[in-house]
Amino acid sequence: MKNIFREGIIKTLVKFIAIFSGLVGIAGFAFFLWQKSLHYSIEFLLFTFSIILLMIVLRLRGMLTHLSSEYSMSQELHYEHLALTYFTSPDHLIEDDTHRFLLREEHFEIKGKDAFFNYRLRGHNASSSPSKFIRQKISDDSPIEVDRLGFEAIDNQSKMPLEWKVIKDQTYVKHIEIYFTCPLSPGDSFDISFSYKLYGSFTRKADYTFFPEHIYKKGTNKLIASLSLDYPPIRYEMLTFDGKKFITEEQPELVIEKNKVTIKWTKENPRNLYLLKFVRRTK
Secondary structure (H helix, E strand, C coil): CHHHHHHHHHHHHHHHHHHHHHHHHHHHHHHHHHHHCHHHHHHHHHHHHHHHHHHHHHHHHHHHHHHHHHHHHHHHHCCCCHHHHHHHCCCCCCCECCEEEEEEEEEEEEECCEEEEEEEEEEEECCCCCEEEEEEEEECCCCCCHHHCCCEEEECCCCCECCEEEEEECCCEEEEEEEEEEEECCCCEEEEEEEEEECCCCCCCEEEEEEEHHHECCCECEEEEEEEECCCCCEEEEEEECCCCEEECCCCEEEEECCEEEEEEEEECCCCEEEEEEECCCC
16 A cells, blocks of 8 residues: 555656646747747747647546546446455455365356356365365355255265355355365365355346456366356456456457357466456346
8 A cells, every 4th residue: 555655656746747847848948939039939828828728628528538437337337346345355264275176167147136156166185184175155235045045066976965054154145165975185086066046136237246266276277157148238348356456357258049148258277356247138
């Protein structure tokens, strides 16, 4: 924060010095012309004033257009990422420093106001200790009821259902532990899937979802993600958090098939928090 503040002061001083130097130069040249001819001096000052005024008008126009666009976008996209805020709030349970993921598949589907989440995780125990479970954190803008999650988990190798338990139950956040069929020794692999539902979660025309790949400390080789909608979106945008702010990321592909619209995205070695914003058509 101190560095940002110091950089802001330096930039402001540089701009002030540049403007002051320019004004001194103009005044000096005008004085020189005045010594030669008052007529030339007045014409020069009027011409300079016109150029400066035009630059100010164009600058203000650009700023107003930008602010208007930002205001309109913020009103439409509702930059109130409550679920994201809940998810990324300080929490020792959120980070996974045990498992290396060879593949993470995260497929989301929105039908009306309801959302359906399907995951497949394939990887191995990359720690030096046995691993009994893997954790999933669920957050939402609306209160979450465990009884309505419809949470299910399965081991893809044995096709056996996996036990799970809510270890932290808050109004907008649930922490769930999914237990392997047997503890994984260091180096042992796993291939599991799980799913859940959030009813009445997507009530806005403009909304978002996110992919928190930064919490997987041992890394992920490949992320395959998708978002299915009822109708083609008005627009969408993928952003990534670079540690200071959200910046534009490589954009997903929009695939329109019969009775299905999907935003598809693949990322090799994902390391950041990714935010997918979208504006839906309701009909």
